Amino acid sequence: MSSIATILDLEVLVKEAGKIGNPTPWATTTTNEDIPQLTTGFLNQLVSSTSAQDPVWATSPIVQIVQTKAIEANGPVRWRAMISDGTHILQVMMAPQLTALFQDRRAGIGSIVRVERFTTHTVQDRRIMIILGLEILVKETGRIGDPTPCTLSPEGTTPNPLNTAEPSEPRTAPPKPGRPTLPIGELNPYSNNWTIKARVTQKSEIKTWSKSHAEGRFFNFTLADETGEMRGVGFDAVVDQLYYKLEDGKVYYLSKARVKVSKRKFADGASDFELTLGENTKIEECTDDSEVPKITNGFVKLDDLINKPVNSTCDVIAIASEVGQVSTILTKDNRTIMKRDLTLVDRSNSSIRLTLWGKQAETYEDDGSHPVIAFKGVRINEFRGRTLSMIGGSTVTINPNIPDAHVLRGWYDSVGVNQSFAANSSAGSVSGGAATLNGAQMRTIEDFLTNLQIAEGAEIMFSCRGTILRVRGDNPAYPACPKQSCRKKVVETVGGWNCEKCGKTWEEPEYRYTISMVVSDHTGQAWLQGFNDVGLAVFNMSADELMEIKNTNADRYTAISSKSEYSTFNFTCRAKLDTYNGQSKVRYGISKILPLNYREETAHLRDIIKTNWAD
Structure with missing residues (x-):
């Protein structure tokens, strides 16, 4: 590392004289343990590269800045620099987000940096590297090596891939007749x-x-x-x-x-x-669009979403097999946002949950036709499996007139409508212990019973923690249609169990939980209603198994019901105002139930102790 001499006092001996010796602005240094080793040869490989498949594009090189200059043209200040890899030097431009590093002198001549993201551009047959992101390793040190200018690429062409793990092959647009354009x-x-x-x-x-x-x-x-x-x-x-x-x-x-x-x-x-x-x-x-490719959709199959990076975006086309109700969630800044969940299925025999937000959630109409929907630019989320979510740039097209949609429609009407699908996510179930609730956003029972203001027809989501005091055991489950996209109640007839919605008769129904229970905490108690996922968590067995016990062994059924009491869970609930016969009543439904994670609960209590409240 270079040292800086501090002059505390001086005496002028000679007012003016010629230059003595041959000083340099900063001396050459040799590499030691404190100085990272530069990525030797990187710059020459970069300017000579003609394919984005070359390994150089997947490199995060370590280089030294040997010269900087602020360019003050029309607009904001831009920084130009020369960088060295120890053997060669190359002119580079710094992206606007890096300007502050040079203005604040956090980086400058002599700095050693790791280039995290970059691209290149050709100006008058010169290859210029554009640095998009960097990490400062050493703020200042002596010059390393005796670098010389890079050898220009003999082909004179510049690929423009990005510094990603899987660079794509660069594509150069052919010359266009008429108006000159830039690809x-x-x-x-x-x-x-x-x-x-x-x-x-x-x-x-x-x-x-x-x-x-x-x-x-x-x-x-x-x-x-x-x-x-x-x-x-x-x-x-x-x-x-x-x-x-x-x-x-x-x-x-x-x-x-x-x-x-x-x-x-x-x-x-x-x-x-x-x-x-x-x-x-x-x-x-442009009336002549023959040179620009038609729109193509790189639709991803639902079963392949598990292989895609979380928080990336993709295009999917699928059947909307189930449509949830509009609900309202309360954000951290006390804003209410409308949301609606769709269950999507496709020919890969997979299903996934996709969330619509805001106006799209509110205006989406469910006519029961199970439409084909094409989504562009939806985000891949990770919550106990893969889920999808609409974001700012996402678009949705219902029943698009494209070949993929026609094939999907024919498949679902002939095969998929009676098919079972593997869930790509398990949102709402109790499995997958990675799911957590934010303890800071928990409400007490007294709080949500007295303070929630719910408009007619709206829903508000909240979280609470409570202990089950009693489960109403008269009818803990109902006979349901075995068809996954239906699940409506079936009626026993002479020939079996009839589903009025599907128009089919089944030999046996599939029982699904619909339970009501009293939940209590230190502030009060409330009735909460839950469905199949809640019953699975409370009874730790399927509804078919429980109903079989109920119908054949009353004592064992009573014991199981008693065992389910006095268990504590975390709940995500929705509060909705229903009106019946002119009377309004708030109902509290359970959207998600999770067993306590004592490690997380202890950490939350520790954090409370560190707050001003504890003082």
């Missing part, structure tokens, strides 16, 4: 005077955003050409100006938009950059 795959924040020609593959509805000091509107969209995809967004005044100029499936010339590094929270991973439309953005429809 999306080559677009980055340092591109100037560009025009792209691309097809709109997705456009959202107009949505609202709000913060503590302001609110507004926005919409997002996705553009694609033969080289890749890129997300775009427009805010406030731009919504009225440009929203209706873009239509799904059409091709446009687009220019004078801002290109910036995408926010991973909202991006779908298609590109490291995104477009922000402005008042000067120009959008012009």
Whole structure:
């Protein structure tokens, strides 16, 4: 590490003289245990690479910064640098999110950094590396090695893959006749005077955003050409100006938009950059769209979602076999959000839960037809298995007129309607001990009985902890239709058990729990209602087994019922106001039941002790 001499006092001996010796701004140093070893040869391999399959693109190289310069052009300050891998040097540009590192002097000449994300761009036959993310390993040290300029790539072409574990093969757009355009795959924040020609593959509805000091509107969209995809967004005044100029499936010339590094929270991973439309953005429809590929959907089968990364996005097409009721959840900042769960199935014999939010949840109409639904850009979540969720850039199309939908419709009507499906997630069941509840958001029974304000027809979700005092044992289960997509109550007839909804008669029903029980804590007690998952947790056996015991061995059934009492669980509940014969009553249904995790409960009590409340 370099040392800094502190001058405390000085005396002028000679006012002016010629330069003595041949000093250097910072001396060459040799590698030691305190200095990370540079990734020797990386830069020359990078500029010579012609394929994104080359190992160099999956590298997170360690390099040294040997020169920096702030570029003050029209717009925000950008930083340019020269980096060294010990043997070669290369000019690089720093992405805007790295500007603060250089302005605050946390990084500068002599710093050793690990490049976490990067891409490249060709300007006048020169390969320029664009650093998107880095980690500072050493703030400052002496120069390492005697690096020389890199050898330029003989092909003179620049692939533009991203630094990911599975880089894709770069695609270079062929020259287009007429108006010159830049392929999306080559677009980055340092591109100037560009025009792209691309097809709109997705456009959202107009949505609202709000913060503590302001609110507004926005919409997002996705553009694609033969080289890749890129997300775009427009805010406030731009919504009225440009929203209706873009239509799904059409091709446009687009220019004078801002290109910036995408926010991973909202991006779908298609590109490291995104477009922000402005008042000067120009959008012009292209009537000749033959050169831009038609929209293709890379639908993922439901059974393959387990192999996809959590929090990534994907496209799926499936049958909506079950549609849940609209419910209202209370967020941490006391906002209410509408949600609705759909159960999706497809030809892979799998099912999965997908959640609709807000307006989509409220306006979705269930006509019992089990439609084919195509989802684009839904997020993959992990909660006791895989689940799906709509996010800001997601779109939904019901019964799309595409071959995949026609095949799926025919399969479900002929085969799938009578088929059982393997659940891709176990949300709502008691298995999978990884599921937890937030102890800080627990309500006491007295609190939710007296303080919940519920509007007519709305639902509010909350959590509580309680001990079962009594389970009403007269009719703990009902005979249900064995068909997974039905589960309606069946009636015993001469020929078997008849389901009026399906129009079928079954030899035997499948019993499913529907139980009511008194739950208590230190503040009071309340009646809670639960269904099959709750019964499985309380009785630790299937409803078929319990009903068999009830009908054949009354003493054993009484013992099992007694054993189920005085057990403590964590509950996620929904409160709903029902009106019957002019009288309104709040009913509390159990959405999820979990046995106590004593390690987590102890940790929660420990955290309470550390708060001001304990003082």
